[in-house]
Amino acid sequence: MSEGVWEAPGRVNLIGEHTDYNDGLVMPFALSRTVVATAARRDDGILRLHSADAPGAPGGQGTPGGPVELRVDALAPGRGPRGWTDYPAGVLWALREAGHRVGGADLHYESTLPAGAGLSSSAALEVVTALAVTELYGVELGRREMALICRRAENAYAGAPTGIMDQTASACCAEGHALYLDTRDLSRRQIPFDPAAHGLALLLIDTGVKHAHSTGAYGERRAGCESAAAALGLGSLREIPQEELPGALTRLTDPVQRALTRHVVTENGRVERVRAALEAGRARAIGPLLTEGHASLRDDFAVSCPELDLAVRAALAAGALGARMTGGGFGGSAIALVEASARERVAGSVERAFAEASFRRPEIFAAAPAAGARRLS
Template structure:
């Protein structure tokens, strides 16, 4: 049954349209987005799909294919967080109305193939597909970058997760066959060709099946530590510390934890620049060691890896990967591994064996294909 057919069965009539928004993989640039830094995500083929019908009576009815039961009915003038999946959809309606946009209500049915808790931005996909649908149905005329900003506000203020702008922008703005170089300070974008298949390469996603939540406190602690470092160094954000000035900046910081956070952000911004330089020069295989450096920094300086992620990275590297690192917010979720297409099966089997030997749940491994951002399907 299609999303439109499921909608009709639920609500007794056809939707006004069907939209999709993807999850994302971040190639490089982790935790730099809330430090006004550089990131380089690309969209996955996995999407959240929303069948939506406009209402004008102030009622929002929400249903997910993953949640049994009748649609949840909410009033737009009484929206408050509930701690459930509906917050990501209702929060977008709240953010649109809070920004002065006329949203009168909607019936919504959601289906998603983006793995939840895997660090692949399942929440951003929900937010962006809702924002795009409501923007088009209500004829708000918003640009994609504006939708991303509103979705970030929904997650920060309504949901209560202190995420940066990367996930929502990737879901809204990525294009097929490209990675998105995003300057999160001014949202300047550059689409970087990233056709791995043509070069005999694959980027494997290794979902460790370890779940995490950005709002569980650890993410917020890292963000607060970065802000403390910026304040101590007298800059607006850690983006303003040049790589060449890093050692001098670290000498000015007394707190060892803050020093580690600052070091990761400054070196990670430089790694994004190095990856762009290598891709622009056609040296795609050479980005592998840069990815691996990024994992070491996330593990040792930012301290957001975990045994399962480290096992995935170490196993991928020892079985032939050109580079590997964790991706996403950390404390679980997924790793990525750049591999020759001819060795993808070998790496995948090695990962399965390593997780079995460690007594862990089998990881879900699949190739990440740079795909289209949010769009209308029908």
């Protein structure tokens, strides 16, 4: 019998890509598309997981169905079945490792988030699990600590070397706002972002190309950033001020390290410029910064793909104010900031471009900043 229903949203990262594991700046917002968990306690120490549609399964690794039953006291990284169940199981493991007294539970999940689309379905799955289980067992857990627990689950249990942005966004975002997050100290503030109020729309373009953060390319980018920082004698690339970037680049002899460093430092600058524009009520001014960010991700960080590049080109050609890939890359989604009156024209342009390239038809919809994780009943 259910004891409650909870939901946690996916997120769109407006700006600030691949900066969160470099102690950098990010600005995501929550989607209205969510993972919903119906949950109840169990007194037999069993974690029973059932999915209507395998939410959070990166790259389509999971399959609908189940249930999967695991002993809570036997949970450990590398033990048990691999796939989408690593994410909720990892949350239970991380909570217990942190000293929180949580036990068995029945958890049934349903999702309106497409997996592998760069919209952080895995973080939504983690956060909704953490919220449900802690409330079931009367554990008081702040949203900051919840995000940290969920990141540990993804890093140590699921084996995906992600930063803290996705979990914080799912747990902490507010409706009508983007979340300005400094991942170095986890300070955050809500920045008003309501495209419709400015006569705009933010289109989300799901290319249908799946990605998986636990695969090697993402980890290679993170390792490259860490090696670049070490070569400069720094703890992280965040420590490089914008004005000192040229000097830092001349000290790096490896061209890959130079490119990664250039992206991270300039992307932190773009986050600050987007924040300033939104706080000044100049929403249209962020368009060129989005496009600039895509070029940096494509050319310096090398995490785009033909479908994402085509989505951006087609949107811009049809009059979008700005466009870029969003999320970790290697597939997933792009965003395009458009005049509300141009929404259908831009979407049609992208769809035609994909058809002409014989790509899968993209799913395109307007994304508006929604609320973070919460209890529904």
